[in-house]
Amino acid sequence: MALSTSSNFALPDDAFRAVVEAHRDLTDEQSADFDAALVLILANHIGDIDVLREAIALARRRMIDGQQQQQQQQ
Amino acid sequence: MAQAKTQFGYRRHPDQDRPGANPAEHAVVVVGAGPVGLSLAIDLAQRGQRVVLLDDADRIGEGSRAICFSKRSLEYWDRLGVGDRMVEKGVVWSVGRIFHGESQLYQFNLLPEDGHKRPAFINLQQYYAEAYLVDRINDLPGIDLRWRNRVSALERRNDSVVLTIETPEGAYRLNAHYVIACDGARSSLRQMVGAEFAGQVFEDQFLIADVKMTAEFPTERWFWFDPPFHAGRSALLHKQPDDVWRIDLQLNRYADPAVEKQPENVRPRIARMLGHDKFEFEWISLYKFQCRRMDRFIHGRVVFAGDSAHQVSPFGARGANSGLEDAENLSWKLDRVLRGRSPASLLESYHIERSAAADENIRESTRSTDFMAPNSHQEARLRKAVLSLAKETEFGKRMVNGGRLSVPCSYDTPLSSPDADAWAGGPRPGCSMLDAPVSPRGGETAYLTDTFRQGGTYFTLLGFGNGAAIDVPDGVKEIRIGGANGLGDTAGLIAKRYDAAPGTAYLLRPDGYVAARFRHPTRAAIAAALSRAQGLN
Numbered sequence: 001m002a003l004s005t006s007s008n009f010a011l012p013d014d015a016f017r018a019v020v021e022a023h024r025d026l027t028d029e030q031s032a033d034f035d036a037a038l039v040l041i042l043a044n045h046i047g048d049i050d051v052l053r054e055a056i057a058l059a060r061r062r063m064i065d066g067q068q069q070q071q072q073q074q
Numbered sequence: 075m076a077q078a079k080t081q082f083g084y085r086r087h088p089d090q091d092r093p094g095a096n097p098a099e100h101a102v103v104v105v106g107a108g109p110v111g112l113s114l115a116i117d118l119a120q121r122g123q124r125v126v127l128l129d130d131a132d133r134i135g136e137g138s139r140a141i142c143f144s145k146r147s148l149e150y151w152d153r154l155g156v157g158d159r160m161v162e163k164g165v166v167w168s169v170g171r172i173f174h175g176e177s178q179l180y181q182f183n184l185l186p187e188d189g190h191k192r193p194a195f196i197n198l199q200q201y202y203a204e205a206y207l208v209d210r211i212n213d214l215p216g217i218d219l220r221w222r223n224r225v226s227a228l229e230r231r232n233d234s235v236v237l238t239i240e241t242p243e244g245a246y247r248l249n250a251h252y253v254i255a256c257d258g259a260r261s262s263l264r265q266m267v268g269a270e271f272a273g274q275v276f277e278d279q280f281l282i283a284d285v286k287m288t289a290e291f292p293t294e295r296w297f298w299f300d301p302p303f304h305a306g307r308s309a310l311l312h313k314q315p316d317d318v319w320r321i322d323l324q325l326n327r328y329a330d331p332a333v334e335k336q337p338e339n340v341r342p343r344i345a346r347m348l349g350h351d352k353f354e355f356e357w358i359s360l361y362k363f364q365c366r367r368m369d370r371f372i373h374g375r376v377v378f379a380g381d382s383a384h385q386v387s388p389f390g391a392r393g394a395n396s397g398l399e400d401a402e403n404l405s406w407k408l409d410r411v412l413r414g415r416s417p418a419s420l421l422e423s424y425h426i427e428r429s430a431a432a433d434e435n436i437r438e439s440t441r442s443t444d445f446m447a448p449n450s451h452q453e454a455r456l457r458k459a460v461l462s463l464a465k466e467t468e469f470g471k472r473m474v475n476g477g478r479l480s481v482p483c484s485y486d487t488p489l490s491s492p493d494a495d496a497w498a499g500g501p502r503p504g505c506s507m508l509d510a511p512v513s514p515r516g517g518e519t520a521y522l523t524d525t526f527r528q529g530g531t532y533f534t535l536l537g538f539g540n541g542a543a544i545d546v547p548d549g550v551k552e553i554r555i556g557g558a559n560g561l562g563d564t565a566g567l568i569a570k571r572y573d574a575a576p577g578t579a580y581l582l583r584p585d586g587y588v589a590a591r592f593r594h595p596t597r598a599a600i601a602a603a604l605s606r607a608q609g610l611n
Contacts, residue, residue: 036459044469
């Protein structure tokens with residue numbers, strides 16, 4: 001597996017807050033635009049198509065798991 | 075709408091007088107006299123084959139079709155003896171610009187280095203290309219070009235194909251060892267062999283207008299996303315010979331074609347684009363397109379080439395150019411098979427190599443199309459992000475896709491011998507040869523592509539440096555660079571482009587692709603690579 005999923009930030013809360021705060025004052029539409037640009041910038045920085053594909057697969061998997069959990073709760 | 079048209083006469087052929095039960099027999103019948111069929115016929119004839127070439131029309135098609143012909147296609151046409159004429163008439167270009175709104179995002183140069191005989195591209199109306207190819211055919215022995223001969227039925231036998239052909243004077247039959255179907259996207263031969271032609275249909279509509287004007291725009295490819303004159307959509311401007319400009323406008327997918335193509339509706343839009351209305355229309359049409367290919371390019375003794383076998387979107391100049399690559403790939407193989415020098419199974423490599431190329435062309439042109447016409451809100455949003463990032467980042471510029479223009483494919487093919495030595499550059503086996511200047515002793519600078527062509531486009535060993543004399547197998551031509559008797563490398567480019575050291579040798583196929591390469595070739599290694607490339611083992 002080329003994608004690193006261990007914790008890479010010394011202060012993970014700072015990283016999470018940085019992303020959250022970047023969305024402050026944005027409408028949902030603007031937030032989506034912002035996310036699209038951020039994803040492309042970070043993807044290019046990684047610069048490794050295998051890592052990118054693994055990251056995409058992980059994100060898709062979480063989304064499907066999340067939907068199933070929701071359905072079970074309902 | 076005046077067009078340069080050429081009319082040809084139907085002429086009765088003695089084959090038509092034969093009884094239906096005893097039709098005339100021919101080695102190769104090519105169906106369709108478009109750029110692919112014409113080029114293939116010339117290539118086969120130059121290799122000594124006799125070719126019957128059938129076309130259902132009696133004139134060169136008018137209207138706006140292919141315009142961009144690639145360096146690779148020009149090198150092929152050089153070999154067919156028509157390259158100079160194409161380039162003299164064509165508009166040479168290598169620079170493209172991409173605009174977003176009012177401002178330029180970036181520009182690219184498709185051939186940023188010197189030392190190539192041919193430019194990255196020329197723009198030339200397809201009807202000129204076809205007319206020059208027909209002229210060439212008339213100068214060559216061996217090609218029997220029959221206008222107004224329409225294939226209406228095809229019967230596949232074990233060792234031949236029987237064609238029924240309709241003419242103004244009734245039907246006749248021909249017996250062909252091989253039939254090459256170059257009869258275009260709506261190929262009737264494809265239907266006759268019962269082959270599927272499935273793929274992706276794009277709903278977006280595009281409007282093509284060829285307009286005649288004298289203008290100050292440079293001879294570059296200009297592409298706009300969301301231009302001020304055509305808000306929210308894309309536009310393309312490109313120069314052709316005779317002061318004709320190709321304009322391609324993306325339309326709403328629900329636009330009514332009958333309304334949109336009325337000159338009075340097109341004119342104001344183009345006037346806004348050009349900033350004036352001093353132009354005349356040569357051609358207006360609306361099109362949608364599909365990206366698809368046949369599952370198999372070979373059906374027994376019927377072989378498909380060009381648009382009959384694969385269709386792409388027009389963004390990337392991958393239609394006619396890939397068809398010409400089909401022709402150059404097929405002709406030397408078919409020639410060898412017809413002469414009994416290679417088994418018929420060599421033709422399977424045509425399917426392997428060119429169907430992979432078709433997949434690549436479809437993938438590239440589909441990506442371009444999707445970028446131009448996003449399929450969802452989120453796709454549009456990602457595109458917007460790329461376009462906005464392109465203003466200040468290099469990676470954003472490189473992600474902007476306004477058409478990735480045709481370059482030769484590299485083949486992953488059983489005909490190649492894998493590298494056994496270490497290489498830091500140069501064309502790998504399966505890649506197309508690279509051009510470079512070479513200097514004959516006491517002569518003027520020439521180009522490698524010319525030297526290859528003058529050798530007759532056989533299998534050729536391109537050897538570098540003094541090295542030990544190589545004992546070249548029979549039937550293989552030799553081009554030597556450097557050493558006592560070789561061609562000079564005064565510009566120092568050919569050694570660099572081929573990562574060559576003394577002793578280096580490349581085995582080139584008749585279509586100019588690399589079959590194998592060696593640091594220190596032995597006769598046995600060359601012979602093994604040669605027989606592999608000829609489909610002999």
